Amino acid sequence: MSEWLPVIIIGFAIALVLGPVMWLKPSQRDSRLADLRGRAARQGITVQIQTLPAALGEGTAAVYYYRWGERKRLQIGWVLQRQRILHELNFSGSWDWGSSVKAPQAAWPYLHQLLNSLPADCCAIIATDVGLGVQWRENGGVKAFSQLSDSLAEYAPLIESAVRKVSPIKLPED
Numbered sequence: 001m002s003e004w005l006p007v008i009i010i011g012f013a014i015a016l017v018l019g020p021v022m023w024l025k026p027s028q029r030d031s032r033l034a035d036l037r038g039r040a041a042r043q044g045i046t047v048q049i050q051t052l053p054a055a056l057g058e059g060t061a062a063v064y065y066y067r068w069g070e071r072k073r074l075q076i077g078w079v080l081q082r083q084r085i086l087h088e089l090n091f092s093g094s095w096d097w098g099s100s101v102k103a104p105q106a107a108w109p110y111l112h113q114l115l116n117s118l119p120a121d122c123c124a125i126i127a128t129d130v131g132l133g134v135q136w137r138e139n140g141g142v143k144a145f146s147q148l149s150d151s152l153a154e155y156a157p158l159i160e161s162a163v164r165k166v167s168p169i170k171l172p173e174d
Contacts, residue, residue, distance in 0.1 A: 033062075036138055036145050040064055043149055046130060053081035053098060053124050053135075061123055062138055066152040067131040073165040076127040078103045080111060103127065107162035110155050117151040119144040127163065132156040 026034070037047045046065040052058070068074060079098030083090060090096040091108075092115055103111060114125065121144075124135040132155075136148060 032141065033138055036142070037062070039142070039145060040149070043153075045149060045152070048130075048133075050126075050135060053079075053083075055081060055083045056123055061135050063124075063126060063133040063135045064148060064152065065126075065128075065131040065133040066156040068129075068160050069157065070160075071129055074127075074129075074160065075104050075163045075165055076129060077101050078127050080115075080125040082123050098124070103159075104163050107159045110158045110162060114151055114155040114159070117147070117155070119147050122148070127159075132159055 040047050044067065046067065048063050048065065049060050050063050051060055078101045080091060080095055080103070081098040083094050083096050086094045087096075092112055095115055111125065118134060119136065119140050121137040121139045122134050123137065124133075126133040126135065132152065134148060134152060136144075138145075140147075
């Protein structure tokens with residue numbers, strides 16, 4: 001038995017060293033999210049974590065922001081949120097405005113097209129000074145991320161153009 005005592009002590013010492021190291025190893029989900037967010041960063045998309053819309057309960061989800069080309073003179077501050085129920089009074093199916101602030105009507109056709117092109121687990125479309133953001137629960141992996149990033153790249157410039165305030169035209173004085 002005394003021959004095994006050093007082997008048992010060495011095995012115990014190795015377990016003491018490897019145990020905490022294994023706790024530091026990221027989970028498969030954490031690795032997947034890091035990959036998605038790294039892809040977003042390489043494409044110039046900013047990711048922020050925000051609370052879910054009230055209609056969807058408690059929790060958080062990532063918002064993928066496609067930055068505005070030119071931030072000046074934009075009508076922003078509106079949020080289009082997924083609602084619990086589909087209703088004909090909503091903006092589009094189960095999507096409705098999160099507050100009394102709405103996007104200018106010129107952007108509505110593009111917003112409808114954007115909604116139709118997004119992954120199914122998107123929760124909100126947000127217009128802030130950062131850019132046009134889509135809150136997404138990050139399910140569906142790389143394929144869903146590609147769908148999201150392609151949709152943002154296509155529709156964000158169109159929506160930006162539609163929400164830009166027009167400068168008043170100065171008429172020459174007589």
